Amino acid sequence: xxxxxxxxxxxxxxSKRSVPQIRSRLLFVHIPKCAGSAxxxxxxxxxxxxxxxxxxxxxxxxxxALMGRPPNEMNLALTAYFLSMRQRRHFLxxxxxxxEEICDAFxxxxxxxxxxxxxxxxxxxxxFYDRFKTHSGFGQIAEDLEQFVxxxxxxxxGSLMVAQLSGRRLSDGSVGDAEIRSARRVxxxxxxxxxxxxxxxxxxxxxxxxxVRLEVRQKNRSPAPANQMINERMLAxxxxxxxxxxxxxxxxxxxxxxx
Numbered sequence: 001x002x003x004x005x006x007x008x009x010x011x012x013x014x015s016k017r018s019v020p021q022i023r024s025r026l027l028f029v030h031i032p033k034c035a036g037s038a039x040x041x042x043x044x045x046x047x048x049x050x051x052x053x054x055x056x057x058x059x060x061x062x063x064x065a066l067m068g069r070p071p072n073e074m075n076l077a078l079t080a081y082f083l084s085m086r087q088r089r090h091f092l093x094x095x096x097x098x099x100e101e102i103c104d105a106f107x108x109x110x111x112x113x114x115x116x117x118x119x120x121x122x123x124x125x126x127x128f129y130d131r132f133k134t135h136s137g138f139g140q141i142a143e144d145l146e147q148f149v150x151x152x153x154x155x156x157x158g159s160l161m162v163a164q165l166s167g168r169r170l171s172d173g174s175v176g177d178a179e180i181r182s183a184r185r186v187x188x189x190x191x192x193x194x195x196x197x198x199x200x201x202x203x204x205x206x207x208x209x210x211x212v213r214l215e216v217r218q219k220n221r222s223p224a225p226a227n228q229m230i231n232e233r234m235l236a237x238x239x240x241x242x243x244x245x246x247x248x249x250x251x252x253x254x255x256x257x258x259x
Contacts, residue, residue: 020212022046027083027106028093029114030055031161033125034196035216039115040093042214047091053082055094072097072169083110099167100182103189111210112189116161116252117196119242120235123157145230149237158241161248175244184251193252201256 028043030036044052055078064074075097082092083106092110103112117125127148130141141148148154156163159175165183187193192209194202199216207213230238239246 019045021048021089022091022210022212023089024210025087025090025110026092026210027096027110027112028091029098029112029164030093030095031114031116031122031164032095033122033129034115034117035199036093036115038216039194039214042216043093043113044091045215046212047089051087051089052091052093055079055082055092055096057095070169072163072167076102076167080105095164097164097167098186100185102167103186107189111191113192113194113206113210114190115194115196115202116249119158119161119245119249120239122160122245123238123242124230126157126160127154145234149234149241154241158238159244161245165248180244180247183248187248187252187255193256195253195256 022043026043026047028036028040030040040054060071060074060078064071067074075095076099079096079098080102082096083102098112127141127145130139131148133140141153143151155174159179162168162175162179162183165186166179167186168179168182192202192205194205203214203216
């Protein structure tokens with residue numbers, strides 16, 4: 001081994017020893033465009049590299065196509081698989097789907113953490129990211145905003161939190177009371193639920209619950225054009241699309257006020 005490589009590893013291990021380690025199994029549910037990449041990086045600093053697993057959505061898409069299974073079913077199956085691992089300390093992060101059954105089985109063994117965001121703001125950030133980013137992991141959007149709000153994908157983006165937290169397949173974006181109730185019940189299993197609009201509160205709750213202070217650095221900002229104007233009519237239309245996620249977000253705000 002080269003001396004430079006050896007010294008680099010020595011410095012890395014020394015830096016890890018100086019960082020407080022999280023001594024539990026932690027699942028971070030990354031809701032797209034809710035600062036998940038930055039939070040994943042911040043949390044990962046408190047785990048040894050051999051105790052971290054990243055949920056790869058590109059591999060999931062390829063695997064589900066190969067197996068001829070819906071992506072949400074593959075997602076749930078893989079989530080259950082990873083949560084079944086017996087390592088005493090581990091960090092799993094990514095765009096995982098949950099369900100009430102998975103939470104009932106694993107919430108006592110893992111600390112569940114997530115970050116939510118005002119649904120209309122999240123929707124807009126997601127749109128601009130997919131519309132203008134050269135290499136988006138969520139599928140490029142070709143339509144301008146006026147056209148896009150009338151598509152099925154626009155509807156799905158407004159219920160993305162519900163779909164991810166309930167584990168239900170919402171192929172056309174249609175959401176009923178059952179899916180919203182399921183997403184709310186899943187949130188009840190979480191140890192820390194953050195709100196992006198109040199990062200300081202999240203940091204305090206995380207420190208109180210898991211014993212470490214996070215240092216968060218912003219990543220993956222949406223490349224929205226500076227001259228992009230959203231009028232009141234368009235905002236109202238987007239808010240209407242986001243009504244399912246808004247109900248889950250409002251529940252999280254209420255839950256935060258009493259926990």
